[in-house]
Every structure is written in structure tokens, then in C-alpha cells.
Amino acid sequence: MLDKHYDPKKVEEGKYERWVNAGYFKAGQDKSKPPFSLVIPPPNVTGKLHLGHAMNTTYEDIIARYKRMKGYDVLWLPGMDHAGIATQAKVEAKLREQGISRYDLGREGFLKKAWEWKDEYAASIHEQWKKMGLSLDYSRERFTLDEGLSKAVKHVFVTLYQEGLIYQGERITNWDPELRTALSNIEIVHQDDPGDFFYFRYDIVDSNDSIVVATTRPETMFGDTAVFVNPKDPRYQKYIGKQVINPANGEKLPLMADSYVDMKFGTGAMKCTPAHDPNDFALAKKYGFPFIKVLDETAHMNEKCGPYQGMDRYECRKALVEKIKAEGHLIKIEKIVHSVGHSERSGAVVEPMLSKQWFVKMKPLADAVLAYQKTQGKVEFLPKRFEKVLLRWMSNIEDWCISRQLWWGHRIPAYYNKETGEVLVSETAPDPKLYRQDEDVLDTWFSSALWPFATMGWPDTTSPDYQRYFPTSVMVTAYDIIFFWVSRMVFDSLHFTGKAPFQKVIIHGLVRDEQGRKMSKSLGNGIDPLDVIDRYGVDALRYFITTNAAPGMDMRYSDAKVASAQAYLNKIWNACRYVEGVLGEDYTPRPLEKKKLGTLDRYLVDHLERTIKKVGAKMDEYQFGQASSTLYDFVYDDFCSSYLEFSKISLAHGGEEAAVTKDVLYWTIKDIILMIYPYAPFVSEEMYLSLPGHLDSIMLETYPVYERKLLDKKASDQVAILLAMIKDIRNYKSSHGIAPNAKVKLAVSPREPFAGSGEYLTRFAFASSYEIRPEALEGSPFLYPGCEMVVEEDVDPEVLRKRLSEQQDSLHFEIARSEKILSNPGFLQKAPKAKVEAEQTKLAQNKAMLVTLEEKLHSLQK
């Protein structure tokens, strides 16, 4: 027997362990079932899981649990990401607190610390997965740095190298001077920062003239090789080909012309620093200038900078500007706000810098994706619009810098001959006496990109899991990770397996705080899922977080809505408790037979079937919000507020009528529990196990099946009239200041909505008397299609007349509306037949009601 109150803590206790021990989450136990697979987006081992993870994994769990009930052999594969740069930044920060740097520990020692960190956070992530109730197959858990993934990473690297799609090159890359590594474009966060725009005067050699050049980064002037103007610029044409003096170091620079220069920007004259700016780099290549690096890997000035050597870039900037000012070459300093790139992980201002890195040549890989997305089998995005995000990125792609000067990650399988320096790229390490391995590791996303197939045993394509579960069925992820991850999985998978890694990508939004702000550490507005679970239970959190936003839309966290989710679950809980009490110990479920059902049963079953159909359809479309609200309406309106209340009467009748009522109650509550189950597995399991004839777990049940033959529109229409009558009486009492439970005399004419409805009306409207009369009635009337109901009380004729005349107005309005629509030839011709008929029926009913109403008004006026 269920407890009187739904206590989430009590309900959740012990269930997860039981599920895991019973092996319910394990895939491949019945291979006669069709496979359905998905892999978890591996969380970073950098910290605790937040509400975003809770949302993402709950969607996945709903899908996994739903598909299992629909008869699939579901594999939901868990795992975590080593998150190279993110984790290394965290571990370094922790060491820094102890006054240690990674260089003090050395590579080996540092990696030991990193693995300790990983173990600690992996344990905490496991604990959270358990709390969330995720039905993951732990027997297949993977880690991006494990042996299998490492093998796959090497294989991919070597293959791409051999195919000429990986190369080493000296390029301008984004350099994080704090973590001392190169970054890829998408690891840079641009933000608008205030800054200074310095205008300097450059004297022209052998002339008294000068030109003014503006820059935001004076410290890079030691690396300048030229000044550029636009060839069409009338201000400077006469100086083109001359030389100017660099005010930073007095060196002569050529004054060149190139149409790249924007005449309207700054002074129209631009300094060129080939080693510290990607555009200048391109210009330098074009004109054959040297590349002079002036910064070291920690963004301190190097030996090229004379007296400024050893200074930090900002100290140098300040000192240099002072010097130039003192020498009279500073024209002005303009305050500007400009977009500055910061490292996503360290927050440091990124320095564009020339360095030798490994790159993936993206064009061929991206083109393959673009071509694939034009085929039938393309990866389908839900919602559709997110496909454009992928396509746009793929069409404007630049080569991917994959080497990182870090230690935590997959070490690049490139080896240098100690004597010749020649590069050897190989999956197996050559003799260490002859070769030394490249010091760098790969970008984390290089391994994450292989996740859907490498976790299934690839590159061994004969692996049973790869054969059975790859390609995966769906991928669920937030929109902010489409570039980083989704796109890379797609191109690697297409290239290496010849297949897309998943059929569908289900994109969801982000969870924001109650004010709509992004949750962040600096704002301190993050909400810990464990706190929410503690207060409302995990089922309420799961329900809230997956049903309160349309697909792909952000949502705000709201305590009130989690509480409301809990109240809903409590509602079902109590309905279940009622049914359980009604059924008693010795009830044995019987299948529903339509011919045995009464009108009320037919109405409820009709609505139940329609609900099953719609909820199932929405679940199949991954429209979890719509599925849940369809069920919600049925639970409240049809089941709890109507049928459950009516059942109190039919049960009292006893006999076969009561027995049928029990059957209907049983099947309905069971189907409700089964439909809410993917959202709220813990409380569903508890309720399910309290029902007669249950299996060992709700996890063994099948999803409710829509049965068309149980539909009954006639019964639904009849009961709708009864419901309207009850509501009208309640409203009548409320608006006339009559106590709800005060008795009134009721009569209907010429017949009831359906045989036996009077008893229900009497009870729920608190009637003191109830009669069916064939003749027209005196008193305060309510009109329905095919019948009327009267309250036979002494009512002020004025009040009555007013109410009748309001009703008359509304009928007139309705009739006019119907007539207008039906007199439109276009409507009759083009609208669906059912619509036209429904409108005609409505018009006829309203007209009949109006006739009755006007007779009443007339007799009242006499």
C-alpha cells in the first residue's frame, strides 16, 4: 500500500541499485529485438555536473527508457572526456595554490596528479548519474584516454597524415600565454574590451613630411617590417616607395601599397607585423618580408626588443608609449572599445603568434559533409534549423590546429630522428634511442570526435558492438556544441567509417537562472542539481527540466515550476493510492471488453486511447514537452476530476458495474504510470509495484498500445453534456451566492444526456430532487444540444431575465458566426468536409437552443 504522502527520498531509496544489479540497463541481452543506441556526450572530468548536464542526460534517459518499452534492445553508452586543456588548467590552478608549477613536477609527475584528479571527479560524476537515475550500461563505460580510444586516435592521426590531410606548418595561431599552448579558433572567446588606440607619427626618410599610423598594440612594433597604405589613397600616393622611421626603434621601414588597407579605418596607414597578426602574415608572404617574433611563450618581450627585453607585453606597451611621447611622436590616444580574444579556459588575452603546429586540412573533410547532407541518408537535425549552423561552419572552415603544448592528452604519434630530424609518423613507437617523440598532445576534440564509433570497438570493424550498435540512432546535445563536437564527429565518421555517426541529432537549449542569465561561476548563480533533488526529488527535477521548453529553446530554472512538477507527481500518486484501495487485495486484472462498458467507462477509455495515441506520437518525434502536456491534461481533467469522482458512485452500485469500473481504473492508472515513467522512473516504479499483477519492475513493461476499437465518440459527447451540466450548476451557485453544497431542485427535459446520468448529476450538483420530464420546464434553464436542465428555485425574475438575455446574445453571436462561415462559398468548397459538417451541426444545435430560449424569455415577460 502506498503511503499517504509522496515522499521522494523514501521512494528513490535503493531503486537504482536494484535496477543496476538486475542488469536492466545492460544492452544486448535479447538480440531478437531491434537495436537502438546512443552515446552520452562525455562530461569533462573537470568538476561537478550542472543543470545543463541534468537536462541533457535526462532527455537521453527518457529516450532510452521509452525505446526499451517499445521493444528495442537499447544501448546507452556512458563515458567521460579527459578534457585536455580544461583539466590541465584546473590541475595547474590547484598546484599553484600549493606553490607548485607543472614544470616543478615534470611531465610524469604532473600526469600522475592529473590522473588522481580524474579519479576523484569521475567518482563524483558517477554519483550524480546515479542520483539522476540514468539507465546507462556501465559494462561498456569508456574514457577518452583509455587504451581503446588511444588506439583509435593514433590510427586516425596516422591515416590522415598518410592521406596528406594532416600536416605540420608554421602559421599564426592563437597563443594562450598563461597555459603556454596554441588554441584552435573556437577555443577563443571574443569580448568587447575597452582599449587605447595610439596614433604615432612616422617620419619619412629624406623629407620633412611624416605620416600617422594608429595601433592598439605598440609593443609589437619591434616586429614591424613595413607600413602599408591603400594605393588609391590620395593622401599617401606621393610617399609610396619611400621609407619611414619606426618610432619604436628608429629602424627604417618601406612604405608599401596594398588594396587590403581600408582607407576609412584609423589614419588609412597600417603597420605590418608578420609574426603577430594573421593578416599581416598574409601580406608578408605576398611581399616576401621576414617574420620577426618579439614575444616569448609567456608573452614577455624577447631579445628583439632592446631595453624592453624581459618585460611583460603590457609593461612594455606602457614604457614604449612613454618613450615615444617623450620623443614627440605621439599624436593622440583614442579610447576605444574593441573585440579582444580571450582563452576560453584561462581567460588570458590571446596573442596571435607565429609557431609550428600540426593542422588538419579541413576542406576535403568538410566538403564530404556538405555533399553527404544533400543525400537521402543525411543527418537529421531536430529542430531542423540547426542543420544550417553546421552547414555554414563547414562552408567557411579553416584548417584545424590540433597540437597543444600541454601534457594531459593524447601525445602526438610523430617521432623525430635524433640525427637527421626527419619526421616519422607511426602508430607504433620506433626505437627511442634513435627517435624522440613530439612533445605536444592533441586537441581534446580530436579524440571526442571519434566517440560514437571508437567506443564501439573501432578501428576493429568486426567488433560485435560496432556491428550491432553503430551507427547510433540519436545524439542529444545542446546547440552550443555543434561546432566543437557534432560537426567533427560527422566528418571523422564519414571519412573513417563511411557512415554518419548518428541518424538524428536532437538539439536542446541551455538552462539559465531565474533572471534569464547564463549560469556562471563568476556570477555565482549556478544551481546544483543535487540541491534541487534534495528539495523536490529527482523525478520532479527530471520532469521540470524536460517539459518546460520547446525543442532547441533555452529555459529558465524556476523553483516554482519544480514544485509544480512535484505536485503533479503527487497528484498521480494519490490517484494511484485511491485505485489501489479500490481494487483491494484480491483483484485480478481483466482485459477491457467494450460491450461490457457503460457510458462513463466508454468516455474515459475513449479519451485514454486518444491520449495514448498522441503521447506516443509525440514521444516518437522527441517532442517531450508536448507529450507530457497531453498526458497532463488527461490525468487532471478526464481521469482525476471526472472519472475518478464518478467511479465513487458506480463502485457503490456493486456487481458487474463496479467490477468493470475497477477494470477501467486499473488499466487507466497503469497506462498513466507507464506513460509518465520515462520522465519520472522512481515514483513510477513505486506506484507500479503497488498495483496488482505487476512484474518485477516497471522496466520490464511495454508501452501502452493505442487501440482504435476502444474509441467511442458518442459516449464522449454524452458525458461532455453531463460535465457541462455539473459545471453550470456549480457556477450558478457560485455566482448566486449559494453555498456549493446547498441543495437545489433539478429537472431535465425531454431526456437525460444518457441513461443513468441523473444520479451523477444529483450527487455532484447536490440536487435535492431530480426529475425527467417530457414537457417544457419552468424555472432557471440551461440549454444543451438535445436537452435542457432547469433549476427549480425561486429566483428573482430580473436576475433570470438578465441571464437569459446574456445567453441569448451569445447564441446570436454564435449563430451569426456559423452562418457567416457557412455562407462563404469558398469555405464550403475548400474546407475539409468534417469541418463543414461540424459547423453545420453546431449551427443547427444553436438554432434549436435559441428557439427554446426565446420561448422562455417570452413566457417570462408575460
Add this chain to the structure above:
RNA sequence: GGAUGCUUAGCUCAGCGGGAGAGCAUCGCCCUUACAAGGCGGGGGUCACAGGUUCGAACCCUGUAGCAUCCACCA
């Protein structure tokens, strides 16, 4: 500069071609034995604005405004 999304009840949001919905808030009445974490009944909306398509538009198209996000550029 380019792209995408949003604008619906006091607040937070669903709905996205056939008569405006939910939660919370609000007002009134009820401790009626499943549920007071509740029940019953109400009030509250020219669905941003302007055009267009359609028999019919909150919903489709075009434009405008405001807000948000992403990408690119910024010497």
C-alpha cells in the same frame, strides 16, 4: 557586416493554418475520506507593429521595431 531565434494573460512559457492555453500570481467559495503540497468556480489577452497570401492567419510570406544568441572583422 552576416546568420538564427524571440516578442502570446501580472510573471515564466507552451501552442505554430480551422473558435486563445498551462504553471505561478490574483479574486470568491469549500478541511466533500485519493490528494489542503488539495478541490470547485471566476477575472485577466486587438497573440510587437504594418502590409500580403488563404474560404479561414497568433500560426505561412514580406517589411519595420525592440530583445537575445552565434559567426566574421576590427591595423
